[in-house]
Amino acid sequence: MIPSFRSRTAIPLDTQTAGAGHRGRGRHTVLAAFLAFGMALGASSIAHAADQPFDAWLEGVRAEARQKGISDATVQAALTGIQPIPRVIELDRRQPEFTLTFQQYLDRVVPQSRIDKGRRMMAEHKALLTRIEGQFGVPARQIVALWGIETDFGRVTGGFKVIPALATLAHDGRRSAFFRKELMDALQIVDEGHIDADRMLGSWAGAMGQNQFMPSSFRAYAIDYTGDGKRDIWTTLPDVFASIANYLSRVGWKSDQTWGRVVRLPAGFDAGLAEKKARKTIPEWQALGVRRADGGDLPARDLPAQIVLPAGAGGPAYMVYDNFEAILKWNRSTYFAIAAGTLADALGKE
Template sequence: MLAALVLAVLVLGGSVVAGSWSPASANQQPFDAWLDGVRQEARDRGVSDRILDASLTGIKPIPRIIEFDRSQPEFKLKADEYLARVVTQGRIEYGRRLMERHADLLDPISRQYGVQKRFIVALWGIETDFGRITGGFDVVTALATLAYDGRRSEFFRKELMFALEILEQGHIAPKDMQGSWAGAMGQSQFMPSSFHNFAVDQDKDGDKDIWGSLPDVFGSIATYLSKSGWRDDITWGREVSIPAGFDKSVIEKETRKTLPEWEALGVRKVGGGALPGRAVEGRIVEVTQRNGSSRYFMAYENFETILKWNRSTYFAIAVGTLADALAAR
């Protein structure tokens, strides 16, 4: 689920010269010998030699993937810059057309999982531009590269095993399992472990196809949110204003209060309107703009659920902002 962060990348610091990379682990075991261990572990987990031969034969570490992993940039964009790049008018308009075009799919999925369809479409749009940009790396090779490297080998080895099990289960052919440099896959950009936990066969054809089946893509996104605590009786949050002299320590401490309690402290909708009167709990999130000024958002429970998908505050605000725009006319 790294595609949304890629949208914000401006600079890659440092480099790894092709051919000069060596694994970060103190164990300098040759890759082919290391891969033999992967094969045996996968066999022990029920992966057939047919799948292992099809997915592992002849693969080599990709230095460019290590460059990406070791050179992940500092987050240089401010909130207004990030939102301007991610929540564009073109994306809003295209998303509205797609939400209408696929209403026959989205409406029953929304009811089944208790997730408003605008959030399903917003995540789809921000992760892969509605399925248009899903990554061009072979997932098994990418994960093997990162698992062999040693910096986060335990995590990526587990993801590699899940990926091989997905292939064994027949959800996708080895040659078609494409994704990001870090192994995030399909139109929902699930890591293999997320696929294992949340992917569904919504169209009932026997495969959980988050690459090519829109029912499976939408159902899997909705399942992720639903199982992660989504509430369909509230939205994600909203932008707010705070009064002069407001005690910002409550923001730093991530203090949660009900909307009437925040209202009593002088918090208002942007423009001065009263907050909703429901006793919904939220916390105030502060983000900085390029000119140094701050914007404030009241974050509800669903905001926290979006953060389980991607821990970036900007990402969660962008998803909510796009979802609101998709619903607005």
């Protein structure tokens, strides 16, 4: 999974026009946060990397890698003969500006076909998922939902060699500091023996495996669940599932809560409370006239919650809890987080 600005590109790999970017109201612009973050990083990029010929620049990368303790064998195997990938630059600079309404996005990312496939995956891997849920406190349905949205349950994981792709982006100069660090992390992963450089495949932006971790996220959260000495998020489903669960657990997932729910707002509800991300307890929202989608009373638990209006005032309303924030740490898009929760809820229904 790509960090918060989402060079993941914030879009599931098999729904590249799905439009998941940063938070938005009404209509959604793809990668707004990614581009803004990229411009900020560009100002502090390492010494105008693109001003150097690629081969000369790569010598500096080799030297830095060795200084970081990465073996010469890995440096040679991973970096010898690589060249910039024009397609990566093209994709980075020509990212689509599609706009979708919230409902269009939800329909695209959580179609019935994905729900049906997710339920089959839940049944097929029930014993493993139950065990991981018990160990990490993250529901199996949420693990499978993220797996499904990111790569269609491992079907579409990206066909770019990660190290050349990251080297291309690091040399390009617009976000050199960010991508150079990710490149060093990728080299470290190879050096630790988790995967060979030639088999380290992912998206054009460097997101890897069935859960689309960037190298830095891999190093922080990936799990060797099978105990074979390798954290294999490409082909080993126990490692894939445990890594997703570990990520959510580490960023604050609470096992006794859900992520949120659709709610009905009273007439005249102050939409500014949503815009300001006002946090109130569930009983306080109840007192303001907020109800379940079917009109029933809200749960009586004294949990902090906020109202999210992904399509703006007059559109669907959600009451979200702390676990919604955990999903946002996976992907800063409100659309994505609601889709991930919605799919998880659908997978949990018989």
